Amino acid sequence: MTFQDLNLNTPLYNAIDDLGFKNPTPIQAEAFNIVASGKDVVGIAQTGTGKTFAYMMPILRHLKYSRQDNPRVLILVPTRELVVQVVDEIEKLSKYINNRVLGVYGGTNINTQKQAVAQGQDIIVATPGRLYDLAVSRVLQLKSIQKLVIDEVDIMLDLGFRHQLTNIFDILPERRQNVMFSATMTKDVDELITDFFIDPAKIQIAVSGTPLENIKQQRYNVPNFNTKVNLLEHLLQNEDEFSRVLIFVGYKKMADRLFDILDKIFPGQTCVIHSNKTQNYRLRSIEQFREGAHRLLVATDVMARGLDIDNVTHVINFDTPDYPENYMHRIGRTGRAEKEGLAILLSSEREQESRLRIEALMQQEIETLTIPDAVEISTELIEEERPQIKERNNPIKRKQEDLSGPAFHEKKDKNKKTNLRGSYKREIAKKYKKPKTRGDKNYNKRNKKRR
Ligand code: AMP
Numbered sequence: 001m002t003f004q005d006l007n008l009n010t011p012l013y014n015a016i017d018d019l020g021f022k023n024p025t026p027i028q029a030e031a032f033n034i035v036a037s038g039k040d041v042v043g044i045a046q047t048g049t050g051k052t053f054a055y056m057m058p059i060l061r062h063l064k065y066s067r068q069d070n071p072r073v074l075i076l077v078p079t080r081e082l083v084v085q086v087v088d089e090i091e092k093l094s095k096y097i098n099n100r101v102l103g104v105y106g107g108t109n110i111n112t113q114k115q116a117v118a119q120g121q122d123i124i125v126a127t128p129g130r131l132y133d134l135a136v137s138r139v140l141q142l143k144s145i146q147k148l149v150i151d152e153v154d155i156m157l158d159l160g161f162r163h164q165l166t167n168i169f170d171i172l173p174e175r176r177q178n179v180m181f182s183a184t185m186t187k188d189v190d191e192l193i194t195d196f197f198i199d200p201a202k203i204q205i206a207v208s209g210t211p212l213e214n215i216k217q218q219r220y221n222v223p224n225f226n227t228k229v230n231l232l233e234h235l236l237q238n239e240d241e242f243s244r245v246l247i248f249v250g251y252k253k254m255a256d257r258l259f260d261i262l263d264k265i266f267p268g269q270t271c272v273i274h275s276n277k278t279q280n281y282r283l284r285s286i287e288q289f290r291e292g293a294h295r296l297l298v299a300t301d302v303m304a305r306g307l308d309i310d311n312v313t314h315v316i317n318f319d320t321p322d323y324p325e326n327y328m329h330r331i332g333r334t335g336r337a338e339k340e341g342l343a344i345l346l347s348s349e350r351e352q353e354s355r356l357r358i359e360a361l362m363q364q365e366i367e368t369l370t371i372p373d374a375v376e377i378s379t380e381l382i383e384e385e386r387p388q389i390k391e392r393n394n395p396i397k398r399k400q401e402d403l404s405g406p407a408f409h410e411k412k413d414k415n416k417k418t419n420l421r422g423s424y425k426r427e428i429a430k431k432y433k434k435p436k437t438r439g440d441k442n443y444n445k446r447n448k449k450r451r
Pocket of ligand 1: 047308
């Protein structure tokens, strides 16, 4: 199928031509007529499949020029980054169309956004919280909304936006078209559809768990964090091949920790993004990565969901996600728009179960590579990897083999000192023949009773 087969108009053809797109992607081909028909639509598509254009092409095709101030199209997305990105895509597609598009999201000055809304808009792209605030303030009138698009609804529900979504549905006109896109089908998504959609048409291109064909996958069994760092360093030394690398970790603390380490090994080449970073910091990180100023971006799952960055050469799963869907999302950041991409998965012993779940979802095994000889296998464990000691007062606290080795980093001087806390108290108690703290007192009492 070509773009000529879609019922586009000249301004849209020209814009697409300028973008250099040759053919519609499968989701675009399938969605066009259904979305254009005005029916409610549910699309299951992974990011990177061209789904933004899949709903925007038919919407823009039928959006008439209007002078009215109230917006007629509302697009809800889960993250601020996605707002910026979707606005950008719409602007590209609207190059030869005279329409007004505004992106609004939380964490920034609401008054500036109120002023922009008051100037009159055709399309609003928003995160649910800020959209609701603007609507409640009555500056943003939703009574003319004809089309509602909810993109990445699975992540939206994951982030706890269900309540806001329901509130927004309540203030939208009843007669409207609902279009929804989700990368995965979950119970929550299903419920939302049943509650708010009228007999929706379903479009499903790749079933959840089907990786894009142009993503090559490989994996390594790596015993621990420090060895993962060593392997990562080894791989990333190949700057020509690993020229734009997204490195995923499961949580924020780990993202910061890995960023600190990589920034020392590859100074000035690394940036980081997670939801505790400020809006400006995140946008700057993405920009630096997108422009190529930094070739390595460390990211957590949720933050990276909305990222649309082309030519990501590698996705490295520094840890193995518990939810196989997250793996699908992570690797979907490479191999975008028919480019080749390589996804690498690192799994420790305790992550093997998660790895098996991923392979079960995809119904395929990931090619296993052996760690190159040049990579040092570390036996030093980080705090999270060490066995947990629950009995604080147990004198036989750790077995010899559980004891930690020297730290991975050279310790700072102040951290090199031996911790004297316990022994100091004991010495004082011995000297004065009585305990000096409540803790010791109780301990002695207990011991007395036992005797
Ligand atoms: P999306 O899945 O909407 O995040 O889009 C992924 C990327 O593919 C975006 O950078 C789009 O600009 C690009 N794209 C969208 N449609 C096409 C197309 N028909 N041909 C090539 N690239 C496309």
